[in-house]
Amino acid sequence: MYAQVRTAFKIEAANLTSTSKYTTLTPHKGSITSRIVRIRAAASRKAIKAAAFQTSSKRDILPAGPQVIEGTANDPAPVPTPSPTHGSYHWTFERLMAISLVPLTIAPFAAGSLNPIVDAALAGAIVLHSHVGFQSVIIDYIPAKRLPRTRALFWWGLRAATLMVAIGFYEFETNDVGLTEAIKRVWTA
Amino acid sequence: MPTPAASQTVKELDAYHILEAQRRNRPVSPHLSVYKAQISWYLSGLNRITGSVLSGGFYVFGAAYLCAPLFGWHLESASMAAAFGSLPVTAKVLLKFGIAMPFTFHSYNGVRHLMWDTGRGLTNKEVVRTGWTVVGLSVVSSGILAMM
Structure with missing residues (x-):
């Protein structure tokens, strides 16, 4: 499983460098990006362990609907266009x-x-x-x-x-x- | 020397599908019951609940008044006053307290929110103090209103 996760994150790192305009982010050994990738992989392994040993009861009060992926798995969440009419003006009103x-x-x-x-x-x-x-x-x-x-x-x-x-x-x-x-x-x- | 971990080779596309499956299976944040009961978030929740109840009642009356001629209901102030006046005293006091409590709480707490909007009273200590002040004021003024 670890190998799969590691491979997945390698692809993620590669994807990050190929789609990002900051091409200097190539995750060479010891760089910040490669460290982040390693930390994420570790966190992901922990999450898998936690899920496997989860013993507390689960109460689905408002269960989350199916989660979907728009674009690729590595796209960031879209930032809405700033609009004072829906933002500060609305708040002030x-x-x-x-x-x-x-x-x-x-x-x-x-x-x-x-x-x-x-x-x-x-x-x-x-x-x-x-x-x-x-x-x-x-x-x-x-x-x-x-x-x-x-x-x-x-x-x-x-x-x-x-x-x-x-x-x-x-x-x-x-x-x-x-x-x-x-x-x-x-x-x- | 570290023990070699059991591993298998995965094609890049398969690995991407594993990543996608993981992304789709992200944990959902826990429900309110995991938090300790504290006046800060209790009053925040009550502010929404009282507001919704008051506005809900207001909406129900406004819509019912508009539809009243269609169904032959009597919702004009004179008949409502007569109906309310015919209730026993205990019921009147309890009903009035039940309406006055959410109204006074939402009013006082609304002023507290407007104070926060100007950036004042935002420390934990002040939030707790003003919170209990609002609760005290609401109970006292609802009691007075219920006896009127």
Whole structure:
């Protein structure tokens, strides 16, 4: 087995030098690359041993799907293109929305109730905050790479739900007494 | 003199297939149960759980209110207040505490998160202290709200 692993890593090292633009990385004896290759081979042997002598029970709560190899076994994981719209701007927008909820949440406790515009702003902010929160949950638990169709289903399902809820609260705000006043009436009933 | 290891010759392509098989069989990281119970990650998990429960309830009500005329449900504030008012006092207090607890916790912990976003209070000691502060504040204010 060791010989097989060693051969595999030799090929890996060769592949590294042939595909890399840093051709100076040829793993000659004593070089860093050859040391890394040896360490990796040793780690791999350890992993094989550990797997063979694994005695603790295995609980597959969310078992990993089949692992696939894209390209060759030696390709690095792709780095996504940097995009401020999906990165820092999105993050800042999330924070601004959360910050806006602080005064909107304190106001009804301080003033007893809210005027219709501020009440509608509170309901709208909660809808947006919930939508972004659910998005984070979906992103974390339904990986797009492994479960693309499930992800798309939940993503569009969430959009539909948010739209429905937004219309529902528009109706509630325009036909009923408003969110904070309704909570107050039910709470003190 | 080292003992010669038993070995066999493998063709380069076969060796590559062994490597591929190994790459496909990488270990999966263990589940949460391997970690020691600590307030830092417990509150982080609770923040998501309480947020999801509150937003879930909010979504269910918003969608149900929109569909109410179709099914003849009465979800307007007057009938909900009447229904809630007819419950026994114990049930009212327990229900109010059950709603106030996730709401106050998520609100206080949200402010704690916003504080972290400005780079403050990130040492282990501060995280533990502010964590217990949030728990204490949530329990006390939920108790007050439940009695209102």
